[in-house]
Amino acid sequence: MGVGTSTFVIRWINFITMLLAVAVIGFGVWMSTHDDNCRKSLTLPVLGLGAFIFVISIIGFLGALKNNSILLWAYLILLCLILVGILVFTVLAFIVTNNGSGHSVTGLKYKEYQLQDYSSWFLKQLKDGHNWEHLKSCLVKSEDCNDLSKKYKTLRQYKSAKLTPIEAGCCRPPSECGYPAVNASYYDLSYHPVSSNKDCKLYKNSRSVKCYNCDSCKAGVAQYMKTEWRVVAIFNVILFVVLSLIYFIGCCARQNAARNHSKT
Numbered sequence: 001m002g003v004g005t006s007t008f009v010i011r012w013i014n015f016i017t018m019l020l021a022v023a024v025i026g027f028g029v030w031m032s033t034h035d036d037n038c039r040k041s042l043t044l045p046v047l048g049l050g051a052f053i054f055v056i057s058i059i060g061f062l063g064a065l066k067n068n069s070i071l072l073w074a075y076l077i078l079l080c081l082i083l084v085g086i087l088v089f090t091v092l093a094f095i096v097t098n099n100g101s102g103h104s105v106t107g108l109k110y111k112e113y114q115l116q117d118y119s120s121w122f123l124k125q126l127k128d129g130h131n132w133e134h135l136k137s138c139l140v141k142s143e144d145c146n147d148l149s150k151k152y153k154t155l156r157q158y159k160s161a162k163l164t165p166i167e168a169g170c171c172r173p174p175s176e177c178g179y180p181a182v183n184a185s186y187y188d189l190s191y192h193p194v195s196s197n198k199d200c201k202l203y204k205n206s207r208s209v210k211c212y213n214c215d216s217c218k219a220g221v222a223q224y225m226k227t228e229w230r231v232v233a234i235f236n237v238i239l240f241v242v243l244s245l246i247y248f249i250g251c252c253a254r255q256n257a258a259r260n261h262s263k264t
Contacts, residue, residue, distance in 0.1 A: 024050030169220025
């Protein structure tokens with residue numbers, strides 16, 4: 001790659017990423033002012049990510065602008081650490097999300113989920129009392145379960161609906177319990193459950209209880225997390241390829257800067 005081309009490309013790439021970093025930091029600040037504690041918990045990671053990207057972009061931009069090999073060395077080292085971090089996280093994400101799938105139930109268009117099907121890492125996180133209390137409070141605040149009766153006006157619509165993993169696991173008792181559904185948000189609990197599954201006794205029609213303490217709810221959250229992690233992992237593969245290309249261009253820019261320095 002030509003002497004001027006590589007430094008020009010690195011300069012503009014890092015200028016753009018600086019702007020993106022400022023946007024990420026601004027988003028983090030907005031999240032910190034939000035009343036929802038569930039969203040607030042993501043504030044520090046978002047701010048940290050934005051600040052880290054901004055610092056690396058500044059170093060890369062100044063290194064390319066001033067044709068400084070030392071700054072470009074620092075930029076390449078930090079970029080290499082990011083590449084290693086992305087690679088490690090992506091591999092772990094695919095390993096963690098390798099297990100777990102739904103079980104089809106006769107008469108239902110959606111699947112039900114069982115906690116023991118998922119990886120030990122998911123089980124450890126979801127069985128931790130502190131973690132689950134926080135997740136449960138977020139689920140209660142989301143109103144997803146209580147909005148089912150608004151989405152499905154009739155019992156027929158509800159029974160033919162394709163519920164999400166969280167709706168299927170947290171908003172209703174497992175089908176093996178045999179509780180008759182009165183509507184999308186209410187079950188006849190006077191019926192004696194035919195199953196010994198402990199979730200049958202844990203389910204309540206109360207807006208704040210539902211099946212939030214059930215293993216089926218934790219399994220639904222595990223399935224949701226698995227899907228989200230898979231999306232992130234695929235995005236990371238694409239990001240890894242893009243950053244590897246930028247890293248190659250940065251290496252060319254550093255070599256060109258070193259040659260110019262040796263000539264002077």
